[in-house]
Amino acid sequence: xxxxxxxxxxxxxxxxxxxxxxxxxxxxxxxxxxxxxxxxxxxxxxxxxxxxxxxxxxxxxxxxxxxxxxxxxxxxxxxxxxxxxxxxxxxxxxxxxxxxxxxxxxxxxxxxxxxxxxxxxxxxxxxxxxxxxxxxxxxxxxxxxxxxxxxxxxxxxxxxxxxxxxxxxxxxxxxxxxxxxxxxxxxxxxxxxxxxxxxxxxxxxxxxxxxxxxxxxxxxxxxxxxxxxxxxxxxxxxxxxxxxxxxxxxxxxxxxxxxxxxxxxxxxxxxxxxxxxxxxxxxxxxxxxxxxxxxxxxxxxxxxxxxxxxxxxxxxxxxxxxxxxxxxxxxxxxxxxxxxxxxx
Amino acid sequence: xxxxxxxxxxxxxxxxxxxxxxxxxxxxxxxxxxxxxxxxxxxxxxxxxxxxxxxxxxxxxxxxxxxxxxxxxxxxxxxxxxxxxxxxxxxxxxxxxxxxxxxxxxxxxxxxxxxxxxxxxxxxxxxxxxxxxxxxxxxxxxxxxxxxxxxxxxxxxxxxxxxxxxxxxxxxxxxxxxxxxxxxxxxxxxxxxxxxxxxxxxxxxxxxxxxxxxxxxxxxxxxxxxxxxxxxxxxxxxxxxxxxxxxxxxxxxxxxxxxxxxxxxxxxxxxxxxxxxxxxxxxxxxxxxxxxxxxxxxxxxxxxxxxxxxxxxxxxxxxxxxxxxxxxxxxxxxxxxxxxxxxxxxxxxxxxxxxxxxxxxxxxxxxxxxxxxxxxxxxxxxxxxxxxxxxxxxxxxxxxxxxxxxxxxxxxxxxxxxxxxxxxxxxxxxxxxxxxxxxxxxxxxxxxxxxxxxxxxxxxxxxxxxxxxxxxxxxxxxxxxxxxxxxxxxxxxxxxxxxxxxxxxxxxxxxx
Numbered sequence: 001x002x003x004x005x006x007x008x009x010x011x012x013x014x015x016x017x018x019x020x021x022x023x024x025x026x027x028x029x030x031x032x033x034x035x036x037x038x039x040x041x042x043x044x045x046x047x048x049x050x051x052x053x054x055x056x057x058x059x060x061x062x063x064x065x066x067x068x069x070x071x072x073x074x075x076x077x078x079x080x081x082x083x084x085x086x087x088x089x090x091x092x093x094x095x096x097x098x099x100x101x102x103x104x105x106x107x108x109x110x111x112x113x114x115x116x117x118x119x120x121x122x123x124x125x126x127x128x129x130x131x132x133x134x135x136x137x138x139x140x141x142x143x144x145x146x147x148x149x150x151x152x153x154x155x156x157x158x159x160x161x162x163x164x165x166x167x168x169x170x171x172x173x174x175x176x177x178x179x180x181x182x183x184x185x186x187x188x189x190x191x192x193x194x195x196x197x198x199x200x201x202x203x204x205x206x207x208x209x210x211x212x213x214x215x216x217x218x219x220x221x222x223x224x225x226x227x228x229x230x231x232x233x234x235x236x237x238x239x240x241x242x243x244x245x246x247x248x249x250x251x252x253x254x255x256x257x258x259x260x261x262x263x264x265x266x267x268x269x270x271x272x273x274x275x276x277x278x279x280x281x282x283x284x285x286x287x288x289x290x291x292x293x294x295x296x297x298x299x300x301x302x303x304x305x306x307x308x309x310x311x312x313x314x315x316x317x318x319x320x321x322x323x324x325x326x327x328x329x330x331x332x333x334x335x336x337x338x339x340x341x342x343x344x
Numbered sequence: 345x346x347x348x349x350x351x352x353x354x355x356x357x358x359x360x361x362x363x364x365x366x367x368x369x370x371x372x373x374x375x376x377x378x379x380x381x382x383x384x385x386x387x388x389x390x391x392x393x394x395x396x397x398x399x400x401x402x403x404x405x406x407x408x409x410x411x412x413x414x415x416x417x418x419x420x421x422x423x424x425x426x427x428x429x430x431x432x433x434x435x436x437x438x439x440x441x442x443x444x445x446x447x448x449x450x451x452x453x454x455x456x457x458x459x460x461x462x463x464x465x466x467x468x469x470x471x472x473x474x475x476x477x478x479x480x481x482x483x484x485x486x487x488x489x490x491x492x493x494x495x496x497x498x499x500x501x502x503x504x505x506x507x508x509x510x511x512x513x514x515x516x517x518x519x520x521x522x523x524x525x526x527x528x529x530x531x532x533x534x535x536x537x538x539x540x541x542x543x544x545x546x547x548x549x550x551x552x553x554x555x556x557x558x559x560x561x562x563x564x565x566x567x568x569x570x571x572x573x574x575x576x577x578x579x580x581x582x583x584x585x586x587x588x589x590x591x592x593x594x595x596x597x598x599x600x601x602x603x604x605x606x607x608x609x610x611x612x613x614x615x616x617x618x619x620x621x622x623x624x625x626x627x628x629x630x631x632x633x634x635x636x637x638x639x640x641x642x643x644x645x646x647x648x649x650x651x652x653x654x655x656x657x658x659x660x661x662x663x664x665x666x667x668x669x670x671x672x673x674x675x676x677x678x679x680x681x682x683x684x685x686x687x688x689x690x691x692x693x694x695x696x697x698x699x700x701x702x703x704x705x706x707x708x709x710x711x712x713x714x715x716x717x718x719x720x721x722x723x724x725x726x727x728x729x730x731x732x733x734x735x736x737x738x739x740x741x742x743x744x745x746x747x748x749x750x751x752x753x754x755x756x757x758x759x760x761x762x763x764x765x766x767x768x769x770x771x772x773x774x775x776x777x778x779x780x781x782x783x784x785x786x787x788x789x790x791x792x793x794x795x796x797x798x799x800x801x802x803x804x805x806x807x808x809x810x811x812x813x814x815x816x817x818x819x820x821x822x823x824x825x826x827x828x829x830x831x832x833x834x835x836x837x838x839x840x841x842x843x844x845x846x847x848x849x850x851x852x853x854x855x856x
Contacts, residue, residue, distance in 0.1 A: 206717040206725045213714050216703035223662065223700055224767065225686040225718030283705050 024277055027332040028292045031325045035296060039303040052306050055182030062184075065298035066191035067250045069291060071269040072276075073198045074242035076290040078139075079273055081235050082215035082282030083132060085125075086143040088243050088269060090150035092262030095121055095247040097154050100163035100257025110169050114248060121244030122237055129236025133229040147266070154259050163257040172252035187249045194242070199287045211235070215282030272297050275325040296325060363390040365427075366522055366554045367412075372421035374407055381407045382578045385421070389523065394545060394555045396569040398562075400598055400814060400848070404578040405558050409525055412556070413445040414438035426522070442522035446512045448531055454501030459483040461500050462515050486514050490544055506537030513544060517553075524548065525556045530564060531649050542568050560647040562591055562852050574598055595852075599814075599844040609794065609820055612639040612801040617674070619775045619806060621659055624668035628654030631667075632832045634825060636775070636806040641797070643821025644810045645847045651830035652810045653695055656777045659808075660685045660692040672775065686718045688775075691768035693761075695779040695810075701764040704753040708745060709734040711752050711763050716770040737766035741796060758789025765796060776800060778809045782816060794820060814844050826850040 020026065043052050051057055071088055078085050099117050102108040108116075128146050132139045176184045202208035213221040214231055222228050251257060276293030278285025300321055304314045367389040374382040381404050389395050399405050410416040411423075414433035423430045425441050433441070452461050459479045468482065469475040483496035492510050494503065500511060509529055516524050526545075530538045538561075545568055549555055559565055565572060572589055574581040574597040581597045615638035624632045628651045636642045646652050657663045659670070661679040670677050672688055679685045685692065694700040703711050712734040717725065734748045741762040745755060752763055761781070768776070778797070782790040797807060797820065811817040817824060824842055826834040834850040836842050 203727060204725060205723050207723065209710065209714065209725050209730075210717065212706060212710060213703055216706050217699075219700045220703055221714070223660070223682050223692060223694065224715040225681075225683040226714075227681070227683060283703065 024286065025289045025292060027328045028276055028289055028296065028325060031328060032292055032296050032299070035300060035321075039299070039307070043307060046307065052303060055180055057302070057306065059181070059183045059185075059188070061298055061302045062188045063253070064302065065294050066187040067246050067253075068265070068268055068272060068298065069191045069294045070194055070242055070246040070249065071265065072272050072290045072294045073194055073287065074239040075269050075273050076276070076278055076285055076287055077198070077211055077235055078239050079278045079280065080215045080282060080285045081211045081232060082218065083139040083232065083235065084143065084270070084280070085128075085236070085239060086140065086266050087128065087146035087150055088239075089262040089265035089267070090147045090154065091121070091124070091243055092247045092250065092265055093154045093259055094150040094157070095244060096251045096261050097158045097163060097257035097259060099248065099251055100165045101157050103168050104163050104165050114169070117248065118241070118244050121247070122240035125236045125240025125243065126233065129233040132236065133232035158257070158259050160259060162259070164255065165251070165257065166255045169248065169252045172249055187253065190245070190249060194245075195287065195291055202287055212283055215284075217283070268297065271322050275322055275329075277329055293325075296321070363393075365389065366391050366425065368422070368424040370422040370424070372411065372423070373419045374411060374416065375419060380578065382418070385578065385580055387573060387580065389554045389556065390570075391554055392549050392552045393570040394549050394557055394568050396557045396559065396565045396572045397575060398565060398572060398594060398598055399575040400812075403575045403598075405575060406527070407578075408575070409445060409527055409558070412438070412443060412525060439519065442520065443525065444516035444519060444521035444523070445525040446509070446516060446527065446529060448528045450508050450512065452500050452508060452511060455499065457497050457499055458494060458511055459496040461511055462486070462518055466519060482518070483514075486518055490514055490517065490547065504537070506533055506540060509541060510544065513548070517548070521553065523554045523556065525558075527558050528560065528649075530559060530561060538564065560852055562594065565594075566591070576600070595845055595848055599848055610798050612798070614639045614822065615804060618672065619808075620671040622669045622671075624655065624658055625666045626654070626658040626668070627663050629658055629830045632827070632830075634808070634832070636808055638804045638806050639801045640822045641801065641807045641809050641820050643817045643824040644808065644827060645814070645817055645824050645851055646827035647851050648812060650827040650851065652827050653779055654830070655827065656692065656779050656808070656810060660690060660777060683718055686715060686771055686773070689771075689773045690775045691771060691773035691777065693764055693768060693776065693778045693781055695783065697760055697764050701767075702752050702760060705751060707749045707751055708738060708743070708763055708766075709748050712737055712766040712770055715767045719771055733770055734766065737769055741766060742792065756789075758785040758792070761785055761789070761793060765793075774805050776805060776807045778807060780811055781809065782811075782813065790816075814847065818842050818844065818847075828853055
């Protein structure tokens with residue numbers, strides 16, 4: 001099973017059930033399952049039918065979470081390695097409106113636009129990564145600075161207006177296959193593919209194992225022969241790649257480059273990653289946890305829509321859910337610690 | 345105990361009755377998990393005296409200070425301050441009782457001016473309103489009294505080491521301390537700064553303040569002490585009036601240990617020169633040279649702060665070398681980063697395994713394989729192989745753990761150290777630098793580590809070993825080099841020359 005880390009596999013003395021119970025992703029999975037059950041029951045009693053589990057709604061949820069999901073993949077890498085990036089939301093706005101501007105106002109073709117976006121996206125993250133890896137300044141504050149810069153550029157490009165590009169970069173919205181109303185589109189496939197690639201890279205490459213080492217103890221990592229500075233630089237470069245891909249995807253779906261398109265995205269993504277078990281202090285976390293985190297937050301907002309809850313209440317409920325999920329993770333972590341202490 | 349020491353002691357006892365005692369410790373006991381530091385320690389301090397405490401690294405000096413400053417509670421015994429028995433002490437209540445401790449590292453606010461530092465927590469003024477003028481005036485007065493021309497407005501971070509120490513002493517002075525404890529105050533001082541500090545201490549003692557002074561520098565001890573207490577292995581060996589004490593006697597007391605307790609290491613065949621460092625200089629080290637042969641342990645002795653760890657860091661590429669040349673098997677190599685060092689088959693078991701050796705929140709497997717990744721250029725890692733590798737070393741080194749997936753933070757000190765060793769063994773290195781390999785490890789695990797080290801020698805590898813544990817260093821080393829103030833001051837070559845008196849003598853620059 002993909003979701004099982006090697007942590008539990010070799011514990012010969014524990015049964016399968018117990019191993020599952022003690023797995024680090026168990027709490028978030030439980031939260032996810034309980035939440036789905038509650039939504040189904042509530043909807044059934046309120047409306048007498050369950051739209052929530054319809055094919056159309058499921059494809060809807062998947063499409064909605066795919067952009068946040070792509071962001072979350074690289075954010076997980078950044079955070080495990082001990083960093084953070086607050087600039088991604090505004091970077092999304094910047095790249096999105098920038099691409100829209102090039103295609104609509106400057107009449108660029110799709111290919112050169114996307115290519116330039118990739119170069120700029122990765123390049124800017126490398127600049128930020130350079131500063132973060134070469135100094136001891138908190139990545140929090142450096143990325144906060146970049147966040148503001150991106151916002152400024154976004155307004156310069158758009159002058160505060162939206163740029164509509166209906167009909168452009170349509171290949172990012174293609175339907176891959178459909179069964180009745182259950183529709184799988186390119187963004188969903190992209191998200192799933194990237195998830196699998198990142199999960200494999202984390203588990204089966206030295207790079208992946210070193211992400212944890214750098215976040216776990218930078219000093220020891222350096223002494224173990226890791227070029228910590230360049231490693232961090234690389235992580236931010238990868239982040240740039242993912243942010244750009246996510247921006248393209250969202251732009252294609254919205255058909256409009258709006259200055260607000262990425263507003264608050266960074267908070268949503270960081271919340272999902274942390275809910276999924278990644279430590280803000282670095283060294284701990286996993287890709288599948290982050291995916292579950294994204295699903296939890298995506299599903300709750302979808303479910304509240306279906307149930308007709310006012311958007312104002314939705315923020316409050318999402319906030320409570322984030323806190324609840326993190327508290328559950330905290331106590332299950334404590335439980336694991338106690339168990340280990342008893343054994344050792 | 346020779347007859348003359350007994351009479352000395354009697355004399356000391358007699359004369360002490362004519363002095364007021366500000367502090368008495370009776371039968372103090374203190375143990376940490378696995379180690380008894382004190383088993384019935386007695387100590388007394390007279391009003392206005394400078395009382396020096398001498399002992400080797402690990403003799404129990406730091407624990408004594410921590411008990412007196414309230415940081416550690418003793419397990420038993422009595423502490424009597426100014427005639428009153430003190431039941432329990434916290435750092436705060438110790439200060440209220442007039443005990444001020446000045447630690448080796450500066451405990452100042454580097455960004456604040458002098459007067460703010462002097463009155464931090466004890467601001468002058470009325471109620472919540474602080475009076476800057478009052479504090480500045482008082483600062484000026486105190487600093488003048490201490491014969492110092494530092495301005496109260498100067499930002500502390502801009503001051504030199506010696507001046508900062510003066511500020512700390514001034515702060516203790518302002519808080520009307522009766523007892524001042526100075527732990528290695530001159531560690532990073534120039535001669536001039538040292539002289540100034542010693543003068544300052546004389547002034548303080550004339551003001552009636554009692555001073556406990558801890559220093560590795562015997563010349564300082566003989567300059568300022570009224571009495572000297574020697575501790576060794578948590579025991580008070582003796583307390584001397586300075587007039588009755590010679591340097592020889594002091595060193596002998598600091599060292600004198602039961603030789604039969606030494607670990608007996610197997611002999612190994614010593615081969616060709618494997619590692620050669622010539623004229624290495626850099627941060628904390630000047631012009632050090634050393635040679636190690638295969639199958640040999642080169643011990644590096646010296647007091648804490650003599651540049652031993654700094655040397656190891658230079659050799660391993662952690663810090664840049666200003667000058668120096670490294671040859672491995674006669675071939676010149678460049679070691680600019682730890683990565684270079686690992687590529688040249690070097691391994692570095694650091695002094696502080698928790699902060700620089702281990703990934704505490706990660707499993708044994710993750711810890712064991714991480715350095716070996718630096719050896720090849722293949723990008724892939726196979727979790728199954730990683731587990732196999734870790735399991736192999738866990739078995740070979742007898743790491744006690746329920747599983748190789750156990751997080752390292754839950755292991756005991758000895759087992760943690762074995763994981764550090766596993767990490768380096770997995771790189772298949774040849775040249776090992778051990779910095780304090782058995783610090784904080786219980787006796788049984790120590791012996792296992794020694795066996796593992798001997799095993800390395802049998803495989804034709806070589807070891808550079810830094811240790812403050814003198815019996816360990818003597819038992820394990822084939823040769824010992826002594827460092828002092830960043831320089832190699834002596835090499836003790838022949839087996840019969842290797843003894844604690846000799847080494848200690850070189851380390852502290854005694855004239856015996």
